[in-house]
Structure formats: structure tokens, C-alpha cells
Amino acid sequence: MRTVTVVGASLSGLYAARELRAQGFDGRLVVVGDEPHRPYDRPPLSKDFLTGRADEDQLALTDAEETAELDADWLLGVRARALDARGRTVLLDDGRTISTDGVVIATGASARGLPGCELTGVHTLRTLDDARALRAELSAGPRQIVVIGGGFIGAETASSCAALGHDVTVVEAAPLPLVPQLGPDMAAVCAALHRRGGVDLVTGIGVAALRGTVAVTGVELADGRMLPADIVIVGIGATPTTDWLAGSTLALHDGVLCDDGCATRLPQVVAVGDVARVGGTRAEHWTSATEQPRVAVRNLLAGHTTETVRPVPYFWSDQYGARIQFAGRRLDTDTVRIAEGAITDGAPDEGGFLALYERDGRTTAVLSVDRPRPFMRARRELARGASAVEAAAATR
Numbered sequence: 262m263r264t265v266t267v268v269g270a271s272l273s274g275l276y277a278a279r280e281l282r283a284q285g286f287d288g289r290l291v292v293v294g295d296e297p298h299r300p301y302d303r304p305p306l307s308k309d310f311l312t313g314r315a316d317e318d319q320l321a322l323t324d325a326e327e328t329a330e331l332d333a334d335w336l337l338g339v340r341a342r343a344l345d346a347r348g349r350t351v352l353l354d355d356g357r358t359i360s361t362d363g364v365v366i367a368t369g370a371s372a373r374g375l376p377g378c379e380l381t382g383v384h385t386l387r388t389l390d391d392a393r394a395l396r397a398e399l400s401a402g403p404r405q406i407v408v409i410g411g412g413f414i415g416a417e418t419a420s421s422c423a424a425l426g427h428d429v430t431v432v433e434a435a436p437l438p439l440v441p442q443l444g445p446d447m448a449a450v451c452a453a454l455h456r457r458g459g460v461d462l463v464t465g466i467g468v469a470a471l472r473g474t475v476a477v478t479g480v481e482l483a484d485g486r487m488l489p490a491d492i493v494i495v496g497i498g499a500t501p502t503t504d505w506l507a508g509s510t511l512a513l514h515d516g517v518l519c520d521d522g523c524a525t526r527l528p529q530v531v532a533v534g535d536v537a538r539v540g541g542t543r544a545e546h547w548t549s550a551t552e553q554p555r556v557a558v559r560n561l562l563a564g565h566t567t568e569t570v571r572p573v574p575y576f577w578s579d580q581y582g583a584r585i586q587f588a589g590r591r592l593d594t595d596t597v598r599i600a601e602g603a604i605t606d607g608a609p610d611e612g613g614f615l616a617l618y619e620r621d622g623r624t625t626a627v628l629s630v631d632r633p634r635p636f637m638r639a640r641r642e643l644a645r646g647a648s649a650v651e652a653a654a655a656t657r
Contacts, residue, residue: 297338
């Protein structure tokens with residue numbers, strides 16, 4: 262390959278560029294990004310950056326020395342508009358075309374909005390520019406804030422807003438936040454963190470409409486209740502950025518469909534990060550974005566799948582002064598056992614807890630609140646167990 266184009270100047274895009282050089286690719290490397298910024302770390306946007314404990318220079322994922330070593334052509338502030346049917350040309354919104362021998366799709370995902378999001382005071386939180394705009398409003402004095410969505414972004418943002426002294430209400434359509442990730446019992450425990458943080462949590466009800474003329478003034482719930490709001494933050498998930506791939510021969514279904522090696526049906530095209538559905542799963546987690554590129558690049562340079570990736574899923578979240586960590590693959594039928602620490606009156610004790618999800622006598626997942634060291638031990642044991650299962654399956 263003489264030219265490889267990474268579409269997406271994101272965390273996964275940067276890791277792909279690093280892997281290309283680390284694995285010996287010495288040709289032309291092009292990195293296309295729709296934002297004007299070089300790669301930055303997104304997790305702090307809803308936490309330290311929003312509260313003012315971190316500035317933009319602390320978000321940067323690269324420095325001048327690494328940028329020089331990568332020797333890439335950075336095309337920033339321009340969107341990819343199309344990929345030709347054979348995957349050999351990337352067309353940009355400004356009319357430029359990039360002829361390429363290989364493509365790494367790392368376009369990530371975009372925040373879902375709601376009707377009424379054109380009102381001032383309504384925010385999503387996905388990009389640095391989103392975080393800049395929200396931080397500016399939060400610094401203007403106490404506000405009544407409604408966060409729509411109790412997932413990780415919603416909870417972290419609510420926590421940050423409460424820490425800044427704002428009056429915060431979280432609205433979650435499901436009976437409890439984080440049920441798909443944690444199951445109902447542990448989701449209820451983590452929901453208690455909202456109450457401990459002084460945030461009102463409204464569950465089991467959807468949003469009917471956002472109210473206001475120019476600026477938002479309230480959130481109308483499906484049961485007719487009205488929540489007054491000076492600021493509304495919409496955190497209802499993200500949609501993989503695949504619209505630019507319409508017309509290509511790639512299979513698209515809630516992401517770019519890939520095999521277990523991040524390879525698409527075109528041997529010269531791989532996908533990584535939030536946009537990639539690898540082996541039937543699309544994981545919007547930092548660890549997926551950093552682990553997939555190594556295997557994806559190896560398979561891209563080989564021209565076929567020589568290696569697969571199936572790490573034990575892992576994610577973390579910082580909320581109300583507590584660190585939540587989860588690893589593994591749980592099923593609704595798994596039982597949950599508190600292995601360390603305790604839960605009192607439905608909330609984690611001051612020292613936190615470690616919970617094990619179990620199935621047929623083995624641990625399938627682990628959840629920790631403020632127990633990082635025991636969690637890391639349990640996570641390593643999960644990884645060893647998963648490797649042993651895969652090795653046994655390979656010998657059958």
C-alpha cells in the first residue's frame with residue numbers, strides 16, 4: 262500500500278495512525294477529521310472540563326513531537342462525503358478527492374437530539390465545541406437544569422452541574438438508568454448516587470416536548486408535568502456516523518458491519534471505534550477505540566483477516582465523587598453477589614463495593630463502586646477465563 266486514509270481524527274483514528282506507523286507502513290498517511298481540532302480526549306468533557314478543573318490543553322492526545330513522527334497529512338474541519346464502491350477514493354465535502362489504497366473508518370458517532378433542540382439553552386455533549394458552549398452557560402450563575410437521559414453522559418453531566426451549584430433534575434424514560442448495562446439490582450444502587458448528590462431523578466416517563474420560543478423554558482413530560490428549565494442537556498445516546506458511506510458496497514446496520522478482525526467486506530477497508538460493529542457488537546467505550554486499531558491495521562496491511570479481537574468489555578464512569586467500573590458480559594439471568602463492601606438502604610456504603618455476576622458457577626462480569634484494586638484483580642481473572650474458554654473452543 263502506498264496511501265492509507267484514516268477517516269476520523271478521533272481517539273480511534275489517532276490510534277489507527279499510530280499503529281500504521283508502528284506496524285511498518287511508511288507510505289502516505291492521510292487523516293481526515295470533520296472537527297477543526299486535533300485528536301482530544303472525550304471522557305473529561307462531561308467531568309473535569311465542564312467543571313473547570315481541566316483546560317483544553319489537558320485534553321490533547323498528541324503533541325508536536327508525535328505529530329512530526331506520524332508524518333501524516335491532517336485534513337481537519339472537513340467532512341468525508343462519500344467512499345466509492347471499491348473503497349479506493351474518499352470524496353470530501355469541499356470537493357477534494359483522496360485516492361487511496363486502504364481506508365480506516367473511524368468516524369465515530371454523533372449525539373442524538375430531540376425536536377426543539379434549535380432553542381437556545383438546549384445542549385448535547387459530544388464534542389469539544391459542545392462542551393465549550395455548555396461550560397460558558399454554566400458559568401453565568403445558578404440555573405435550573407434538566408438532563409434528559411440517565412446514561413453515563415447524562416449522569417456525569419448532571420454530577421458536574423450539581424457540583425457547580427446548579428439545581429438539577431435527571432429524566433430517564435426507563436424504570437431505572439443503566440439497566441441494560443448493569444441489570445436492575447445494580448442499576449438501582451447506582452441510581453441512588455443521584456439522590457446522594459442532591460439531584461432529582463425522574464424515571465419511567467418520557468419527554469413530550471421542549472417548551473420555549475427563542476430560549477428553552479421547560480421540559481414537558483409525557484404525563485403532562487412541566488419541569489422548568491433554563492438549560493436542557495440531551496443525553497439520549499449517539500448514532501454511528503455512517504451517512505457518508507451510503508452508496509458504497511459496505512454493509513451498514515447501526516454501524517459498519519465488520520468481522521471479528523474489524524475487516525469489512527472490502528479487504529482494503531476496516532472500521533474501528535464507535536462506528537464499527539465488530540463481530541455483531543458495537544461498543545461505544547474508550548477501551549474499544551484503543552484496542553481495535555492494532556488488529557484492524559494488521560488485517561488491513563495483510564489484505565485479509567489474520568487476527569481477531571474480542572477483549573472483555575470494560576467501561577468506567579465518574580459520578581458524584583464515586584468511580585463506577587464494569588467489566589464482562591452479563592445476561593439478565595445472571596445472579597449478582599456482593600463480594601466486598603456493602604450496600605445500605607439501597608446505596609453504596611462509604612467504602613463502596615465489589616459485585617460479581619455469576620452464571621453456572623463462574624463469574625461473567627464484575628461491577629465496582631470505589632473499589633479499584635479489587636476490581637482490577639477481578640477484571641484480570643475475567644480476561645484469563647475468557648482466554649481459556651476461547652483456547653478450549655479452538656481445539657475442538
